[in-house]
Amino acid sequence: MEFCVIFCTVPNKEVGLDIANTLVSKQLAACVNIVPGLTSIYTWKDELCNDQELLLIIKTKNNLFANVEEVIKKIHPYEVPEIISLPVISGSYDYLQWIETVTK
Numbered sequence: 140m141e142f143c144v145i146f147c148t149v150p151n152k153e154v155g156l157d158i159a160n161t162l163v164s165k166q167l168a169a170c171v172n173i174v175p176g177l178t179s180i181y182t183w184k185d186e187l188c189n190d191q192e193l194l195l196i197i198k199t200k201n202n203l204f205a206n207v208e209e210v211i212k213k214i215h216p217y218e219v220p221e222i223i224s225l226p227v228i229s230g231s232y233d234y235l236q237w238i239e240t241v242t243k
Contacts, residue, residue: 142227142238143204145197147211147220148179155193158214162197167206169238172196200242201226 145168149155152173159171174194181188199207201224208222227235 141201142230142235143199143201143224144227145195145199145204145207146223146225147195147197147215148177148192149195149220150190150192150216152193154214154216155195158195158211159197161210161214162199162207165206165210166241166243167203167210168197168199169241170198198238200238203242206243 147158149158152175155173159168159173162168162171172195174196177192177194179188179190179192197207204224211220211222
């Protein structure tokens with residue numbers, strides 16, 4: 140089984156909790172960390188933006204990416220939310236087995 144970590148920034152804790160609770164309760168993610176205190180600087184619609192955000196770190200399986208993306212897009216208020224998947228090259232066997240066990 141192949142695993143991934145998905146990054147998703149959110150505008151506030153409420154959105155982060157909604158996405159995290161939905162993903163874990165639907166068994167689409169084993170765990171979602173909500174990391175506060177991000178400053179995101181980016182260009183959007185020709186404007187330089189400087190926003191305070193939170194980062195979701197979502198641990199799941201590669202084959203669930205499309206389902207995770209669908210849930211995020213339904214809940215997320217951004218027109219184009221950040222949804223970036225990074226492969227897990229290696230990890231603790233026990234931890235990866237836990238991800239395998241608690242996700243669909």
